[in-house]
Amino acid sequence: RRQASHKQENTHPRQGKYKRPKSLIVIHTISTMVRFTTFLVAASLASPSMAYSPSSNLNGRRAAMAKIASAGTAAGIAFFHNMESASALEQCPDGSKNCVRTSWTPPAGTSQSDAISTLREVINAYPQEGQAEVDGGGWSIATDDLDGSSGFARVEYKSSGKGFFAKAFNGGKPFVDDLKLEVSDGGAVQVKSQSRVGESDFGVNGKRVDYLAAALKAKGWST
Numbered sequence: 001r002r003q004a005s006h007k008q009e010n011t012h013p014r015q016g017k018y019k020r021p022k023s024l025i026v027i028h029t030i031s032t033m034v035r036f037t038t039f040l041v042a043a044s045l046a047s048p049s050m051a052y053s054p055s056s057n058l059n060g061r062r063a064a065m066a067k068i069a070s071a072g073t074a075a076g077i078a079f080f081h082n083m084e085s086a087s088a089l090e091q092c093p094d095g096s097k098n099c100v101r102t103s104w105t106p107p108a109g110t111s112q113s114d115a116i117s118t119l120r121e122v123i124n125a126y127p128q129e130g131q132a133e134v135d136g137g138g139w140s141i142a143t144d145d146l147d148g149s150s151g152f153a154r155v156e157y158k159s160s161g162k163g164f165f166a167k168a169f170n171g172g173k174p175f176v177d178d179l180k181l182e183v184s185d186g187g188a189v190q191v192k193s194q195s196r197v198g199e200s201d202f203g204v205n206g207k208r209v210d211y212l213a214a215a216l217k218a219k220g221w222s223t
Contacts, residue, residue, distance in 0.1 A: 089182050089190045098195035100205040104213060106187045107220040115187030116146045122215045123155060123181075131211055134204045136160030137174035151183040157208060170197075177205060 092099035106115040123141070130136040137158030144153045159166060161174035175195065182190040193205040213223035 089180055089192045092192065092194065096194075098198055098201035098205065100191075100193045100209045102191045102209060102213075102223070104189040104191060104216050105222040110187050112183065112185065112187045113147075115189070116183055118216070118219055118221075119146065119181065119183070119189060122212055122219075123153075125215065126212065130160070132207045134159070134207050135177075136162070142178075146181070146183055153181045155179040155181075159204075177201070177208070179208065 089101075092101045104119075106118065110118075126135075126139060128138045130138070135157045137160050139155055139157045142154045142156050145151065146153050155178070157177045157179060158174035159176075161167075161170070161172060166172060166175060175197065177193060177195045180192045180194075184190070191209060193209050195201045195205065213221075217223050
């Protein structure tokens with residue numbers, strides 16, 4: 001596992017598995033949606049009620065355009081609704097050894113804004129030099145919409161990149177983990193910390209989540 005410690009990184013190489021990029025999945029979904037919408041519109045235009053006549057030609061084209069716009073809007077709304085639903089934190093894969101999934105709950109009576117403020121405070125207090133021989137490459141906030149409609153945030157943590165396996169199997173670059181947080185209306189926080197590559201993290205995600213949970217617990221949270 002990719003640690004500041006050479007000892008831990010020499011334990012076992014990460015064996016990454018190829019995952020289809022999310023961008024390709026989104027493009028494929030949009031393309032399929034457009035083809036299906038075009039088919040429906042073409043079928044409706046082929047009906048006898050849309051037959052050509054000089055007096056109805058203009059109205060027919062306007063009706064066709066209205067149908068296309070209406071179908072496209074409906075399909076777009078459905079697509080982005082599904083995208084929003086998919087943004088909810090998923091569970092770790094069954095049997096995963098490089099993922100931690102848990103939840104944190106603020107003290108009773110805590111407002112959502114206060115819960116978010118405390119959560120940010122704890123995240124920002126995490127040492128950039130890492131702790132417990134993990135995250136020696138520092139961390140950065142990639143996404144922060146905790147105050148927004150999604151209540152979502154993502155933080156990237158990096159190993160030191162100095163170990164044998166980082167050099168031999170990752171081009172000398174640090175390994176990266178993603179901590180994802182999602183705050184509900186009541187202030188409870190869904191948590192997922194997962195390595196991007198490798199079948200095992202040698203406990204790194206657990207150490208990170210435990211460190212943050214301990215800081216929250218000291219402030220009265222349940223973890």
